[in-house]
Amino acid sequence: MSNVTFGDYIRKRREEKELPLRKVAAHLDIDTSTLSKVERGERPASPDYLKPLAEILELDLKEVQTTFIADKINKDFGGLEHLPEGLKEAEKQLKRRKK
Amino acid sequence: MSNVTFGDYIRKRREEKELPLRKVAAHLDIDTSTLSKVERGERPASPDYLKPLAEILELDLKEVQTTFIADKINKDFGGLEHLPEGLKEAEKQLKRRKK
DNA sequence: GGTATATTTGACAAGTCTGTCCAAAACAAT
C-alpha cells in the first residue's frame, strides 16, 4: 500500500470490481455526484461511508479506516511542522487510555 | 506531560503566569470570550492561535503544537477502532514524503 | 452518427462552525 489519497484508493478498487458509481453510491445511501467528488478528493469522505464501502468493495475495514485516517491527518495537519511529534504523542495517549 | 486536553494545558499555564484572559486574548487578536471557550474545550482552538500562544505563555512551540495535534486527533478520530494503525500509516507516509 | 450509461459540474438549501458582542455571573478586596 503506497502513499495514495483515500479517493484514489477507493476509485481504483471500484474500477477493479467494475462497479459504477451508481451502485456504490446507492449502497452508501448518497448521491452519485457526492461519491464522484469524494473519489476525486473534491470533498472529504464522511466516516459514515467507511463500513458500507468496505462491504461493497470487499475490502478489509481496517485498511479502509487506516487509509481514511492517514489521508485526513495529512490534509488537516499537513501544514504543521511538528506533526511527527504530535502523532507520537497521540499514540502515547492511546496506549495510556487502554489501561 | 500527561493526558490532558489542549484547553486544560493552556489554562493551567496561563494561570501559572497569572495572566488574565484579556491579555492573552488580545495577543491572539481574539475575543476574551472565545479564549475562555477554547480553554474549557467548548470550542476548538484554531491553528492560528498556536504561535501567539507559545509566545505569550512562553512555551515551546513544539510542545504547544504537539498538544494541539494530539488533542484534535483524539477528538476527531476517537470513535474509530483502527486509529492506532491509522496513526502508524500517517507516520509512515510522513517519512516517505521527507525523501 | 445515435443511443444508453456513466461521470462530472455547478447552483443551491440546510445545517454547522467560528468568532463577536454584551449582559450576567463569579471573584477579590476592602
Added chain:
DNA sequence: ATTGTTTTGGACAGACTTGTCAAATATACC
C-alpha cells in the same frame, strides 16, 4: 454591600460545509 476586575453564557451574523439536483459532458457500443 459596593466597586473593580475577570470569567462565562447565549444570541447572533457571516462564512463554510455537506449533500442534492439537474444539466452538461464523457465513454462505450452498435
